[in-house]
Amino acid sequence: MRLSRYEQETIVNFNEADSVATVYTYNGAFKKKLRLLSEQFPSDAKFIREDQHGGVTYSIPKRWIKIRAPRILTEEQRTANAERLKSNLSRVHP
Numbered sequence: 383m384r385l386s387r388y389e390q391e392t393i394v395n396f397n398e399a400d401s402v403a404t405v406y407t408y409n410g411a412f413k414k415k416l417r418l419l420s421e422q423f424p425s426d427a428k429f430i431r432e433d434q435h436g437g438v439t440y441s442i443p444k445r446w447i448k449i450r451a452p453r454i455l456t457e458e459q460r461t462a463n464a465e466r467l468k469s470n471l472s473r474v475h476p
Contacts, residue, residue: 385435396444403444404430408437416440 390408407413419427420440430439455463 383435390435390437394447396447401444402441403447404439404441406437406439408435413438416442 385408392405392407392409392412394403394405396403405412405416407416416427416438417429419442420429426443426446428441430441432438
């Protein structure tokens with residue numbers, strides 16, 4: 383049985399009493415990032431299981447969970463960034 387895209391969810395679960403969170407996901411980018419983190423930090427990030435549909439569960443420190451608002455740039459900042467990028471690219475690829 384194959385799950386629909388709607389059913390392939392990501393769940394981050396933690397409570398106020400514990401210092402760890404569990405992440406259950408089907409998202410390919412999250413799966414890769416969690417796998418790499420578990421290899422780099424085996425005492426902090428731990429693989430728990432993979433289900434029969436391809437979802438994985440990891441345990442990670444709760445302090446790693448972040449929610450960030452997107453950066454809002456002014457038109458001047460965008461122009462300056464674009465110019466800097468053009469300048470850097472022209473040095474790399476003359």
